[in-house]
Amino acid sequence: MTQEIQHNYQRPTDRELLEQTTNEKLAAISDVPGFDVEFDPEEAELAGAFRETALSEEDALDAIYDADSE
Secondary structure (H helix, E strand, O other), X not given: OOOOOOOOOXXXXXXXXXXXXXXXXXXXXXHOOXXXXXXXXXXXXXXXXXXXXXXXXXXXXXHHHHHHOO
16 A cells, blocks of 8 residues: 655745844854854844945935035
């Protein structure tokens, strides 16, 4: 008697793999203070390492005109 084996494995998406890797690295550095872990740019952004503080193009142009009027 043969049984049919069903394979329900679904490969994780690139985003899921990125999230998993990032979470594992964050866990590693929280468990071991001073542990040196390298993050690639996508992982660092996902972890919240970068905060955008640059002026928008519109704000920069407004600043030019404000400086001229002084």
